[in-house]
Amino acid sequence: MSISSPVLQVEGLRTEFRSRRSHWFPVVNDVDLHLAAGETLAVVGESGCGKSMLAHSMLQLLPKRISRIAAGSIRLGGADLARLSDAEMRRVRGKDISMVFQEPMTSLNPLMKVGRQIEESIREHEACGAAEARRRAVELMETVGIPEAELRADQYPFQLSGGMRQRVVIAIALACRPRVLIADEPTTALDVTIQAQVLELIDRLKTEIGMGVILITHDLGVVAEWAQRVMVMYAGRKVEEADTETFFSRPAHPYSQALLSSVPRPDAVIDGGETMPLTEIGGTVPPMDQLGSGCAFAARCTRATDDCLDAVPVLAGLPSGGCVACFHAGAFR
Amino acid sequence: MAGNSKRPSLAANLLRNPSGAIGFLLLASVISMAAFASVLFPEDPFEMVGMPFEAPFTGDYLLGTDMLGRDIAAGIAYGARISLLVGVVSTVVIVVLGTVVGALAGYYGGWIDTAAMRVTEFFQTIPTFIGAIVIVAVLGPTLPNIIGAIAIVSWAPLARLVRAEVKSVKSREFVEACVSLGMHDLRILAVQILPNVLTTIVVAGSLMVATAILFEAGLSFLGLGDPNTMTWGYMIGAGRSAIRTAWWMVTIPGLAVLLTVLAINLIGDALNEALNPRAKR
Numbered sequence: 001m002s003i004s005s006p007v008l009q010v011e012g013l014r015t016e017f018r019s020r021r022s023h024w025f026p027v028v029n030d031v032d033l034h035l036a037a038g039e040t041l042a043v044v045g046e047s048g049c050g051k052s053m054l055a056h057s058m059l060q061l062l063p064k065r066i067s068r069i070a071a072g073s074i075r076l077g078g079a080d081l082a083r084l085s086d087a088e089m090r091r092v093r094g095k096d097i098s099m100v101f102q103e104p105m106t107s108l109n110p111l112m113k114v115g116r117q118i119e120e121s122i123r124e125h126e127a128c129g130a131a132e133a134r135r136r137a138v139e140l141m142e143t144v145g146i147p148e149a150e151l152r153a154d155q156y157p158f159q160l161s162g163g164m165r166q167r168v169v170i171a172i173a174l175a176c177r178p179r180v181l182i183a184d185e186p187t188t189a190l191d192v193t194i195q196a197q198v199l200e201l202i203d204r205l206k207t208e209i210g211m212g213v214i215l216i217t218h219d220l221g222v223v224a225e226w227a228q229r230v231m232v233m234y235a236g237r238k239v240e241e242a243d244t245e246t247f248f249s250r251p252a253h254p255y256s257q258a259l260l261s262s263v264p265r266p267d268a269v270i271d272g273g274e275t276m277p278l279t280e281i282g283g284t285v286p287p288m289d290q291l292g293s294g295c296a297f298a299a300r301c302t303r304a305t306d307d308c309l310d311a312v313p314v315l316a317g318l319p320s321g322g323c324v325a326c327f328h329a330g331a332f333r
Numbered sequence: 334m335a336g337n338s339k340r341p342s343l344a345a346n347l348l349r350n351p352s353g354a355i356g357f358l359l360l361a362s363v364i365s366m367a368a369f370a371s372v373l374f375p376e377d378p379f380e381m382v383g384m385p386f387e388a389p390f391t392g393d394y395l396l397g398t399d400m401l402g403r404d405i406a407a408g409i410a411y412g413a414r415i416s417l418l419v420g421v422v423s424t425v426v427i428v429v430l431g432t433v434v435g436a437l438a439g440y441y442g443g444w445i446d447t448a449a450m451r452v453t454e455f456f457q458t459i460p461t462f463i464g465a466i467v468i469v470a471v472l473g474p475t476l477p478n479i480i481g482a483i484a485i486v487s488w489a490p491l492a493r494l495v496r497a498e499v500k501s502v503k504s505r506e507f508v509e510a511c512v513s514l515g516m517h518d519l520r521i522l523a524v525q526i527l528p529n530v531l532t533t534i535v536v537a538g539s540l541m542v543a544t545a546i547l548f549e550a551g552l553s554f555l556g557l558g559d560p561n562t563m564t565w566g567y568m569i570g571a572g573r574s575a576i577r578t579a580w581w582m583v584t585i586p587g588l589a590v591l592l593t594v595l596a597i598n599l600i601g602d603a604l605n606e607a608l609n610p611r612a613k614r
Contacts (some may be wrong), residue, residue: 059513065443094514101513106506111528120524121514172514 006034007060007212008097013072016056017206017288024070025289027053029236031072032315035180035212040203041213042227043294044259048285050236051216052209055204056183059099060089077179095125098173100202102185104165108157113166115153116143121175140171144201162192174205181206182214187222199226220263224248232256235296236288239313242322252324254301255281295326303328346607353603359596363589367413373477374407378563382407389581399582400575405568409589413567416593419480419549420542426484427491427545428538434488435495440503440522449492456489463547469557476559483548491537498530531610538600543594550590565590 015028028050035041043051056062058074058081074081076096081089101107109117118137122128128136134153141149144167157165166186173181183202187195203226206213215227223230223244230247232240232255240253251257258281283300294309295301301308307327315325347353356552366373376382381402382394389397389405396405456518468482502508503526511521552558565586572582 061509061513090515090517092515093512095515099510099513101506101510102588103506109507109511109525112525115459120511122518124514124516124520169510172510175514 005036007037008033008035008214009075010034010058011073011075013054013057013074014070015062016068016070017062018066018068019289020251023318024068025291026070027067027199027288028057031233031236031238033214033231033238035214037210037212038055038207039229040206040213040215040227042217042223042230043233044218044223045231045233046218046259046281046285048288049233050288051233052184053236054233055099055184055214055216058182059093059097060084061099073227084325094121094173094178095176095220096178097182098178100169100173100175100181100183100186102171103189104162105157105189107169108165110157112213113154113156114160114165116279118153118168118175121172125176136175140175141168144168144171144174145182145197146171162190163197166194166198170198170201170205174209174301177209178211180212181215182216184216186215188217188219195222202217203309204228218256220260232259235291236314237286237296237325239297239326240322240323240324242317242318246320246322252318252322252329253326254303254328255297258300271305289310343607347600347603348602352599353607356596356599356603359592360600363413363593363596366410367417370407370410370414374404374410376404377397378411379403380406380407386575386579388579389585396585397579397581399568399572400579405582406584407422408563408568409565409586411563412568412586412589413593415476415559415564416546416549416560416590419476419483420546420597423483423487423545424538424541425479425546426480427488427541428534430484430488431491432534435492436499436522437525438492439499440498440518440526442500446494446496449496452606453489453492456486459486461486462548462551465552466555466557469552474552474557474559476562479549479552479557479559482552487541487544487548491534491541494533494537495530498533499526502526502529516575536601536605536608539604540603541596543597543601546590546594546597 010031010033013028013031014026016024016026018024026106033041038242043054044055045051052201053062057069060069060081069082072082076092079092081092084092092132108114115134115137118140119130119133122133122136136155138149141153141201146152146164146167152160157168181202186202189200199222204214207264215222217223222266227240227244231238232253234255240247240256242252247256251260258279261279262281264278281300286296286299292309294311295304295313298304305327313325313327315323317323348357382404383392383398383402385398385400385402387394387398389395391397394404394406396409399405399408434449434453438446464486467476467484468485472478472482508521510524511525549558549564550566550569553564554570556570558564559566568586569583572579572586576583
């Protein structure tokens with residue numbers, strides 16, 4: 001797989017929400033991100049750490065009344081998405097950048113035949129006749145591995161299984177061959193074998209279309225298998241970025257290390273033939289509107305010192321090519 | 334899952350339901366009466382054709398005559414036309430108005446929603462029938478005015494119903510998926526959301542036909558009907574003074590109103606059951 005120049009480049013993105021008392025607080029804070037064609041970038045973190053907020057900001061799907069992009073740029077093929085008008089943004093969505101949602105049960109219109117839903121997506125962006133749209137919809141369904149596509153196109157979502165539905169969702173997202181696909185926990189609602197099939201499908205189409213994939217997940221097994229790079233988010237900030245191999249062998253941030261040691265790993269054996277004990281991360285992600293001045297992870301971090309409470313650590317490059325934001329980074333355990 | 338097994342059609346579902354079948358039968362007879370009124374009764378229903386005060390089933394006229402010797406059967410048949418016309422047209426106006434206002438308010442929220450809801454509240458505080466009387470009394474008793482008056486006093490509840498349904502459908506993930514595909518707001522509203530709200534609109538609308546017919550009968554009973562048209566309400570109002578000596582002048586048109594409204598309500602209930610199978614079980 002050839003990894004070329006970035007198709008998507010996010011710099012210093014800061015998205016803010018308005019609290020009840022009308023003061024703005026960040027939910028995505030100073031995030032940099034770049035994505036090359038044919039590459040899969042995994043964004044990981046616990047629930048509430050800003051992964052979905054990041055995805056929704058990039059597509060500007062957040063409600064305008066209570067949110068805003070306060071700083072930064074989102075460059076996609078020469079345009080800065082953060083500066084586009086609503087009408088311009090609408091032309092970009094679905095055409096240049098698409099999204100696959102978590103729940104295939106609810107992300108399809110229950111009253112519309114699945115073929116028609118794919119056609120709607122095609123015809124929204126391209127002037128083509130009904131017959132042409134239909135032909136392409138069936139073709140797309142075949143591409144995503146739906147057997148008897150011609151017949152299935154005339155069925156309603158409730159007549160398809162979860163895996164088939166998610167394939168339809170992917171077909172809709174890929175209808176206009178976007179340059180970037182954001183997959184927001186695309187397999188969480190599916191069982192494990194279907195999960196593998198769907199991820200394999202995304203991986204295959206990624207190469208065929210030559211798009212970049214942002215895979216939002218909290219399943220580190222999925223990350224290890226399908227992503228080339230990993231970005232760890234915590235409380236709206238990027239705290240670590242590394243290539244997948246480095247991330248799993250030498251995670252630098254205490255949060256990354258804690259995430260990894262909270263996943264059962266039968267292969268990780270320490271001396272004496274005993275498997276490593278499974279640990280959990282105490283506490284929860286702090287609410288985004290109640291962040292103090294220091295490192296957001298300090299309260300849950302085993303290595304926290306007074307420094308951590310005073311200032312937010314900045315991202316610093318690592319010899320491995322990644323970067324980490326921690327005063328006490330390094331040394332696995 | 335067997336994909337191509339065809340579900341029974343809506344009509345078949347409706348007729349299988351006993352109340353739906355009875356409702357359809359009743360409504361079909363009212364409709365055919367209205368359709369063939371001029372064939373069955375070539376004379377004008379206001380025409381004095383026989384002796385006054387002829388009881389039903391006794392003389393030349395099946396349902397008897399009124400105090401001016403007008404054929405009651407003819408009045409019923411021509412009155413069916415007006416009742417159905419008023420019922421259907423005012424319901425169409427109500428549904429269009431209520432759906433547009435409710436859908437926009439529910440979809441856009443914010444100040445559009447606030448403004449629309451204050452307006453509907455204003456209309457809901459007006460006692461509906463008295464409101465209709467005032468409008469018809471001021472504008473004059475013509476058929477368009479009557480239909481307009483019924484629509485104006487009845488659209489607000491439907492708008493609120495549609496708004497609530499649109500709000501709930503809008504929060505479903507597939508709508509966000511459509512936004513993320515770059516679809517236009519109005520297209521999402523019309524193509525994706527409204528079909529999901531349609532069953533509610535159909536059921537509420539079907540019951541609204543019955544209400545509109547009752548309104549029209551009430552207005553013409555009070556003498557606010559179009560004076561050039563024979564209506565059931567007018568017949569009841571005219572026969573009222575002779576109720577002790579000639580019961581049929583009031584009872585027969587009264588039964589016509591009752592059976593038509595009943596038929597439509599039965600169909601509405603059957604529709605509700607057929608379209609929301611979950612509500613029953």
